[in-house]
Amino acid sequence: MTDRRITIDYIEYSAVGEMEPGDRELVAAALEAREGSYSPYSKFRVGAALRLADGTIVKGANQENVAYPSGLCAERTAMFWAGANRPGVAFDTLAIVGGNGEEVCEMPAAPCGACRQVMAEYQRLYDRPLKIILIGTHAIYKFSKVDDILPLIFDSLKVE
């Protein structure tokens, strides 16, 4: 038996002004993306902004439905739009922000497990680390790859 530990590296910013200009732009886009949230049931408005490898930004927002499981998270809305409309263009950075109504969460809103799994798929598809930015009013976290928010990724059907 061996005790092991998985460690996660990430950067914490205390304000958006500490970030590099491209990331600041992506944070602003994620905040704007919340305007597209359709969340009459949870009232939790989530915005996502995905920068593609060619520099373009794709926005997504959570879309709910009276049949609850039929809705979709903001992150997957953005990623699936990019997958469908910009096939072959790798994902560079995904920024996410959430909060009730007009409020933004103080601490960064963490993406759900299903969204993390979808991030992992596109990261593998394009063989390029997908950076993740989680936004809160009191802190912003930046991860350099999906592995850091989804350790022990399931990304292969092969039995090694």
Ligand code: THU
């Ligand atoms: N939601 C997202 O958009 N992203 C996440 O990663 C977590 C949850 C949405 C789904 C639902 O519309 C609302 O937030 C409450 O769960």
